[in-house]
Amino acid sequence: EVHLxxxxxxxxxxxxxxxxxxxxxxxxxxxxxxxxxxxxxxxGLEWVSSITRDDSYxxxxxxxxxxxxxxxxNAKNSLYLQMxxxxxxxxxxxxxxxxxxxALNWFDPWGQGTLVTVSS
Amino acid sequence: DIQMxxxxxxxxxxxxxxxxxxxxxxxxxxxxxxxxxxxPGKAPKVLIYDASSLExxxxxxxxxxxxxxxxxxxxxxxxxxxxxxxxxxQYNTYSRTFxxxxxxxxx
Numbered sequence: 082e083v084h085l086x087x088x089x090x091x092x093x094x095x096x097x098x099x100x101x102x103x104x105x106x107x108x109x110x111x112x113x114x115x116x117x118x119x120x121x122x123x124x125g126l127e128w129v130s131s132i133t134r135d136d137s138y139x140x141x142x143x144x145x146x147x148x149x150x151x152x153x154x155n156a157k158n159s160l161y162l163q164m165x166x167x168x169x170x171x172x173x174x175x176x177x178x179x180x181x182x183x184a185l186n187w188f189d190p191w192g193q194g195t196l197v198t199v200s201s
Numbered sequence: 202d203i204q205m206x207x208x209x210x211x212x213x214x215x216x217x218x219x220x221x222x223x224x225x226x227x228x229x230x231x232x233x234x235x236x237x238x239x240x241p242g243k244a245p246k247v248l249i250y251d252a253s254s255l256e257x258x259x260x261x262x263x264x265x266x267x268x269x270x271x272x273x274x275x276x277x278x279x280x281x282x283x284x285x286x287x288x289x290x291q292y293n294t295y296s297r298t299f300x301x302x303x304x305x306x307x308x
Contacts, residue, residue, distance in 0.1 A: 185295065187235035
């Protein structure tokens with residue numbers, strides 16, 4: 082069964098840093114583009130970042146460009162999101178998701194999400 | 202970036218009603234559109250992809266249509282399990298933007 086499990090969320094002060102992880106299982110991780118999506122409390126879904134199967138292409142939303150870094154370790158079947166210079170508006174549940182068919186498709190499946198709270 | 206606009210933002214309906222949600226793209230996305238359902242505290246789940254293809258295991262009362270810039274999600278007969286928030290998403294570009302969501306509430 083395909084499974085994604087996020088970890089690393091928590092409470093962090095404005096200006097601080099946090100690293101999220103996503104552990105993948107049940108599929109050939111190195112064959113798929115992986116994605117981070119976030120959802121602020123009571124708000125809609127926001128695409129954050131994507132990384133292609135071999136790191137050759139990386140994309141960021143304007144709202145996080147220059148502050149967040151996406152990476153992956155295909156040997157460990159893991160996806161990461163390094164977040165720095167965090168702001169209150171970065172408070173959200175962060176979901177890890179897989180491109181459904183490889184690259185530039187809908188997202189399926191999704192992890193259960195990890196909550197990041199930026200507050201003093 | 203391509204902007205996705207859903208309407209309405211909230212919809213009140215009764216069990217058995219036919220429900221239609223609209224999604225408009227700021228530029229043509231062919232049929233590169235998915236619909237997701239999200240319930241409180243849960244991750245989104247895909248219902249429809251490629252604008253009109255039903256995801257395996259999704260009830261046939263859900264259907265999608267459209268191409269270019271205008272798309273619809275229809276629930277033919279609303280069931281108690283369908284009260285949730287629905288999002289459209291374009292995947293024509295790597296910045297795969299979502300609509301703002303439509304909450305389907307019990308009337």
